Amino acid sequence: MRLPGRLAAAIAVLEDIEARKRPASEALKGWGLNNRFAGAGDRAAIGNLVYDGLRRRASHAHAMGEDTPRALVLSVAVRDWGERVSDLNAAFAEDRFAPAPITEAEAARLEAEATLADASDAVRADVPGWTAPGIAANFGGDWVAHGHAMTARPPLDLRVNRLKADRERVEKSLKRFSPAPTGIAPDGLRLAAGPRDARTPNVTADEGYQKGWFEIQDEGSQIVARLVGAEPGEQVLDLCAGAGGKTLAMAAMMQNKGQIFAYDSDRARLAPIYDRLKRNGVRNAQTRSPEPGALEDLAGRMDRVVIDAPCTGTGTWRRRPDAKWKLAEDQLAQRVAEQAAILAEGRRFVKPGGVLAYITCSILAAENDEQVAAFLESNEEFRLRDARAAWAEAFGEADRAVFTPGGGIALSPLTTDTDGFYIALLERKS
Numbered sequence: 001m002r003l004p005g006r007l008a009a010a011i012a013v014l015e016d017i018e019a020r021k022r023p024a025s026e027a028l029k030g031w032g033l034n035n036r037f038a039g040a041g042d043r044a045a046i047g048n049l050v051y052d053g054l055r056r057r058a059s060h061a062h063a064m065g066e067d068t069p070r071a072l073v074l075s076v077a078v079r080d081w082g083e084r085v086s087d088l089n090a091a092f093a094e095d096r097f098a099p100a101p102i103t104e105a106e107a108a109r110l111e112a113e114a115t116l117a118d119a120s121d122a123v124r125a126d127v128p129g130w131t132a133p134g135i136a137a138n139f140g141g142d143w144v145a146h147g148h149a150m151t152a153r154p155p156l157d158l159r160v161n162r163l164k165a166d167r168e169r170v171e172k173s174l175k176r177f178s179p180a181p182t183g184i185a186p187d188g189l190r191l192a193a194g195p196r197d198a199r200t201p202n203v204t205a206d207e208g209y210q211k212g213w214f215e216i217q218d219e220g221s222q223i224v225a226r227l228v229g230a231e232p233g234e235q236v237l238d239l240c241a242g243a244g245g246k247t248l249a250m251a252a253m254m255q256n257k258g259q260i261f262a263y264d265s266d267r268a269r270l271a272p273i274y275d276r277l278k279r280n281g282v283r284n285a286q287t288r289s290p291e292p293g294a295l296e297d298l299a300g301r302m303d304r305v306v307i308d309a310p311c312t313g314t315g316t317w318r319r320r321p322d323a324k325w326k327l328a329e330d331q332l333a334q335r336v337a338e339q340a341a342i343l344a345e346g347r348r349f350v351k352p353g354g355v356l357a358y359i360t361c362s363i364l365a366a367e368n369d370e371q372v373a374a375f376l377e378s379n380e381e382f383r384l385r386d387a388r389a390a391w392a393e394a395f396g397e398a399d400r401a402v403f404t405p406g407g408g409i410a411l412s413p414l415t416t417d418t419d420g421f422y423i424a425l426l427e428r429k430s
């Protein structure tokens, strides 16, 4: 397929996402199944057009004066991919799979210097209007820049598994992808996102992955796992362990000493953890399935309880930009209620002097500082641990994170060059 056909396909996929309210990944998969002539390169290019468009949907729509799949894809081709309107129209004329020719009105919009001077803050940040106050409360004055940074293509980050390998060995194994050390997390390696139709490398096919030398994990997730501060020999409960991303990272930091109890209320989400623990060579983690009383023996005994809470996922909008425009206020309210309930459940496992680490991949204050403030208000036996001190202890003085007014740490593509994350450390006094 040539570019015109790929643009037409991206428009069709965006129309499908809208019409059937499907996730982008599903619509792209569906398109691939119905168009088996398309190769892997075509599918990657179409995916990139769709995701690039969704990442900056509001600002593209503002520049084009309309929020349609066609306007979005043409705007991406010209503004983000550097195509010229005259070249596109010439190519369209020679390709029977091309979209309809670019009209004069469209050309005028595409060639005008894009200006967001008259746009709202939410459009400049490329976020849904209703989320703006929550993002502003999370990041403070330069929240628009944080939102905007969330529109870039994300890199692929890996965590070197110290239980089995070192950075050098993994770098060598993945040399063909040119990995570079991440900026903050000491065990991170990064494969930068490519431009235009670049494909994401399939690192899971690498021998090193099969042998457990590394895991795929965003640097932000690695950073918060390290900020939990789990040390060799400690007793740790990972109460929302899911597929085990934090459990695996903490097991390596604990050098396989002590004990991690990995629990999740959803059996299916926990299922991949068994293979991952094995592949990673983890010997200090045991899973607890969601049975009544499954955690009773742990009450009041844990040095650390990690709550990597279910959340809106707003911090991962770079990776799932379709979710950005689908998120609704009632979903946020539901997540906030779930988080409060899990915090109330998790506190009883912390021993006096122990720490409850509350983590989200959200950039909304309601799920972060506000949630923590509500918890502290009704749980006087807990107090905040100094976030700056925790950061300095984990990563030295280079303080690139945002320290939130409520005592937490917020990560963002703008400051830490990671997905958006939040962590607050709550210490049990007595």
Ligand SMILES: C[S@@+](CC[C@H](N)C(=O)[O-])C[C@H]1O[C@@H](n2cnc3c(N)ncnc32)[C@H](O)[C@@H]1O
Pocket (backbone or CB within 6 Å): 239, 240, 241, 242, 243, 244, 245, 246, 247, 263, 264, 265, 266, 269, 308, 309, 310, 311, 338, 342
């Ligand atoms: C953000 S995900 C966890 C990701 C995981 N920690 C990782 O690093 O890969 C949140 C998890 O919380 C789980 N969850 C939701 N409600 C829960 C509850 N009441 N108790 C325990 N786990 C819960 C969900 O099933 C989901 O797997």
